[in-house]
Amino acid sequence: MQASLAHLKQFDHVADAVSYLNQLKVTPAVKIAAQLDSSELIQLLENPELKHNDALLAHLTHARRADILDQLAEDRLADLLSLVETDTRQQALSLLSATSRTSVLRLMSYPEGTAGSIMTTEFIHVPTTWTVAQTLAHIREVESTRETVYAIYVVDAEEKLRFVLPLRQLVCADAQAPLTDLWTGQTPITVDAYEDREEVARIIRRHDFLALPVVDEDNQVIGIVTVDDVIDALMDEAAEDFGRFGGAEHIGKPYLEVGFTTMLRKRGGWLAILFLGEMLTASAMQYYELELEKAVVLAMFIPLIMSSGGNSGSQATSLLIRGLALSEVQIKDWWRVMLRELPTGVVLGTGLGAIGFIRIIVWQYLGFYDYGEHYLLIGFTIWASLIGIVCFGSTLGSMLPFALQRFGFDPASASAPLVATLVDVLGLVIYFSVAAWILTGTVL
């Protein structure tokens, strides 16, 4: 595709223009975008998906950059500046007005993952003494500089939040009515700037809000979190949980943009920890060396039996991580869950064991393999071990998210590989104990 300004200008929607620029190389992308007029350029920079925004800002003349930075939404500016180098950041901050600078610096100070880090300071607040007509007139005046005008925050003389009015109610009300007449008596729901963004998302979702006010200790509104930012936060959290469940630390960036060494570090750490845990299996097996030497046949079923424990465990874990995350299951329900997982494990283990038993009988009869004269006993060993291991796997897998939550960790830090590793070591002990119990005197 030919990179051209004409091409960029033909896009109807900003998101499409951003996608177009993102797939160009940095130099042509910056060159074309810099030719846009300021309002178009601001629309591009307001879109969090735009790559090369730092290069684009650097390419602009000093005067133009000052103009653009001045017009960008403060929350977007804070995001942009937290990504660039210190020099560029200082220089950009010096171009802002004193109030903007304070405001942007405050936004940048909230830790990642908090309400403060995803809120915008551009909302509409009006005094309780105003009428509907006054409020609508104010909205007309400031609309273009506000992220949302669909929620209006009504504050008292001390700037404390009294109530929230949706624009739809305002539009339908009598123009001369005082705002206090419109208030239904509901206390507004608010959050603290340090509240976890996942909790913010939960509240917005629960009440179907378009925005949620963030207040300080004096109940003054310092910002709002809008629903579109919450969707992004929810998707990020889901990606994080998902990656972690697969056993990879959150990589934080698109796969192809992560550096090779970062990728190695993020993955290698967990793999090494799991490997160290899994080394216990080698120690466990050392312990059963004699049994193994007498009956090599036992070794053949090790992968099958151990993977069944891991699989049933990771099933249970994934179900309960989601249950806890969606508050469908509470921590106090742990015993109800255990009372379900135990019989579930017994039934599933019996089923899998039956398949394993039949496999041994069939192979013996068809002559695919000779398990020796005690093949029936070996079959029963596999069957009984599978009941024990699947039962143990699903119980342990289901309890792990509870244990993590109980001790203050995120239940989603339980990963499929972690469950498998935990189950593997004790799974081996179960297997060899069952074997010793059934086979001593015959095979062993």
Next chain:
Amino acid sequence: MQASLAHLKQFDHVADAVSYLNQLKVTPAVKIAAQLDSSELIQLLENPELKHNDALLAHLTHARRADILDQLAEDRLADLLSLVETDTRQQALSLLSATSRTSVLRLMSYPEGTAGSIMTTEFIHVPTTWTVAQTLAHIREVESTRETVYAIYVVDAEEKLRFVLPLRQLVCADAQAPLTDLWTGQTPITVDAYEDREEVARIIRRHDFLALPVVDEDNQVIGIVTVDDVIDALMDEAAEDFGRFGGAEHIGKPYLEVGFTTMLRKRGGWLAILFLGEMLTASAMQYYELELEKAVVLAMFIPLIMSSGGNSGSQATSLLIRGLALSEVQIKDWWRVMLRELPTGVVLGTGLGAIGFIRIIVWQYLGFYDYGEHYLLIGFTIWASLIGIVCFGSTLGSMLPFALQRFGFDPASASAPLVATLVDVLGLVIYFSVAAWILTGTVL
């Protein structure tokens, strides 16, 4: 807590009242809720979190039920009726007006997971010939019966969608201006009723919409999907992907509400399939029986080596499922991914192998275990096998989501247990081949 109407009435927010009722038993919950006046009852029933809604409807007198059903939003009614038994549904449908009935039946006809199944039919559409003042007057009139009034759909004489105006723009415009003056020339973005809800969510998220119009083949708006429904859809999809990745079919209901047999069926199917796949490991090991008999020591590292392949595979799979789901990675990028995973696997495998090698040397020196005179060769066998298996695991794990997408499946149907099973069988072959290559003539 004492169940009482006074208690229920004290809640400021519907969501809290719903939570309160949900934790009561069905009989008291229904008894209390039925004493509310109709507008309060409708607010409760409009909340998708409310349990016992069928019992509540059944408890009402015939006349009251007709009144309530008539006032409920059509999309909510369609959801409610799709959950109740056929008799109740027929009876409820007969209480509706003919237009409502047609509309509800149509909503119920869209398959789960489509735009049609989550859309609402209660939106605002006005003719292109109107002015701002006429539109605002219309909004004031119908506001209370519309799910959202923040997007206004402007249609031509044939009811075809021409453009969409946000309420904020309308509020700020000159009252006498014709609507066509407000149009910026953007073609509206629309979806088909059978579009996947995940795609709907992607569009809403990309453009930061509050609602997305659903149109028929004539470009007439038949409904809108609002952002709050999209959040629910996104969370459901994430839960589904998550459960599937753990190896459990989507259970669709909160964990504690799923029947025992349903749970067994949803989990047992996958477990059995994985078990059948994993049985190939037993066959592979049969093949290496002689080697095993000569060197039981080889058996001791099987769990360790196999789990490392599975772990590195499930890491890679989870990273790429998310990458594909978020469109950060395209299907055409598969070779770039493979070119990253191969060296990543080599480095990670070398690292893990080194740990394993050191473990063997240390155990030998400290006398924890005697690997015999060829312990160094055994150490190298473990090291080399780990490089091969981790490399194979991460490459296979990263390619699986691409393969599934290429052949029309959801990439998220790749699960950690599936990856582990696929890696296990070939992992064993790699292990024993490396062992034969290094150890033949000494240990073997």
